[in-house]
Amino acid sequence: MLTTRQLADAIGVSESSVKRWIDDGRIGAIRTAGGHRRVRVEEAARYVREAGMAIERPESLGLPDLAAHARRKATDGEAGEMLYDYLTTGLAAEATGLLMARFLAGASVAQVVDGPLVQAMTKVGELWRSGPNGILLEHRATEVALRALVRLRALLRPPGEGLVSVGGAPAGDPYVLASMSAAAVLEDEGFRATNLGPETPLGTLGLSVEKLRPRLVWISVSVANDATGLRREVLGLADRVRALGGILVVGGAQVDRLLLPRKQALYVGGSMAELRAIAHGLKLPAGGTGG
Ligand code: B12
Incomplete structure (x- = not known):
């Protein structure tokens, strides 16, 4: 759960703006016993996506660096190349940041998977022909990608009443x-x-x-x-x-x-x-x- 201060820092607005948006219903929040507003990370992510905002200080939300990816506005192909490098060198935080940045910029999870993730894994799939090291990299890339996907899932709407x-x-x-x-x-x-x-x-x-x-x-x-x-x-x-x-x-x-x-x-x-x-x-x- 985020405080209004943390959310305000993350998206680079004043705390009073965040409080106002909560009070007029644009951002869902709960109240603590002491009356303080608290926002779920998933709700913050939903708001950021729908309002087309940038997350300037992702560390306030406990997220890895997103700004570098958000700035680059890479195509799916370029993002796939970058992701390939992260997956094969074991850079889990960077891989997570790349997937999350695209999701928060408005891409659906389906687009993130069908695009950069499949691109990167297809390239990983060529490595095994060059020997046992290739298979090792395949395993490692899968593990890193899995960690990134698990973290991305944590940004999705909480299940509630869904089918x-x-x-x-x-x-x-x-x-x-x-x-x-x-x-x-x-x-x-x-x-x-x-x-x-x-x-x-x-x-x-x-x-x-x-x-x-x-x-x-x-x-x-x-x-x-x-x-x-x-x-x-x-x-x-x-x-x-x-x-x-x-x-x-x-x-x-x-x-x-x-x-x-x-x-x-x-x-x-x-x-x-x-x-x-x-x-x-x-x-x-x-x-x-x-x-
Ligand atoms: C990672 C990987 C492995 C890992 C798997 C680790 C793990 N625990 O998951 C390991 C090392 C075990 C492995 C082993 C092998 N692999 Co392998 N592997 C891959 C690799 C690189 C990525 C697969 C992946 O996760 N992709 C990411 C997912 C998200 O994408 P996807 O599976 O393509 O799914 C997409 C669609 O199919 C669809 N989709 C998938 N599921 C569903 C479900 C629904 C409901 C719907 C609607 C859509 C849908 O949507 C997805 C996104 O677009 C592929 C390369 C490639 N081109 O895919 C090779 C690949 C599949 N492997 C291959 C081979 C040859 C092998 C091995 C025989 C030799 C080897 N490389 O070690 C062994 C055999 C394993 C076995 N038991 O059969 C070949 C298969 C060739 C063929 N056509 O038969 C590939 C294509 C690599 C290549 N280019 O040669 N592999």
Whole structure:
């Protein structure tokens, strides 16, 4: 929770302005027992994005350096190159700062992932051909990117009353970033997201569907060694999800190998932007999206 002073310092305005914006409802706040206004970091982030403000002193919000990135106004390609350098040299704070700066400047989580993160990881993916050191860098880059994503998720709206979603990557699939990204994208759309992560047997995902009754279930497929078996399992899960009133969205680098049919309540998506659009459709009044 931020004090009005901390928030004012961070965005470079007077404390009285922050108090006024709270009192006229532009910034959500709670009152302490002693009557002081306190603002959640997620609410501060929402306000900064919507008002198009710059965070001049991110350290007041406990955030890493954002100003350097905010000033650069880099394209997705340039940001991807920078991120690649941060990920492969282990600069987690810089990687976090880059992703956050773009988000706070108004990009959606989907744009941040589909853009710079995928650019950087695609380049990381060329390293393994040059030997074991490449695989080491792949692991390290993934770890650094994961830390940045976790911190970005902390800026997203607190879950509250949002629609429920759950997902993961199937057994035999060790990839962590895609499923974590899906969770962050859904949270950015106001969903409550439970990421079961990599190596989740689809039977286990099915059990959590029965328990949580999600409106949206996602599967991220980066490995499809047994495409026929996985296809069968995915279709089985799709039936279970549909029977309980939800939809299943399947994506990931290897999803095309499953040759999934067009089916009611089963969607195949190629990017985080598509996941976001599908999720957005679910929030519209009935009839908003087709099956
Ligand atoms: C990190 C990484 C690894 C790490 C994974 C660490 C971890 N715990 O996550 C490790 C070191 C384990 C690894 C291992 C291997 N890897 Co690897 N890996 C990668 C790398 C560099 C990044 C993957 C990643 O996280 N991307 C970031 C995410 C966010 O992007 P994404 O997965 O592309 O997802 C996007 C879309 O698919 C979509 N999406 C994803 N999920 C979902 C879900 C839904 C619902 C929707 C709608 C959309 C969606 O949106 C995302 C954003 O646009 C890729 C390179 C690349 N081009 O992707 C290679 C890559 C996937 N690996 C590859 C290879 C060859 C291997 C190895 C065989 C050899 C090696 N490099 O060590 C082993 C095999 C592992 C196995 N068990 O099968 C190849 C695969 C080639 C192929 N087509 O089969 C790639 C493409 C590298 C390359 N250019 O050769 N790897």
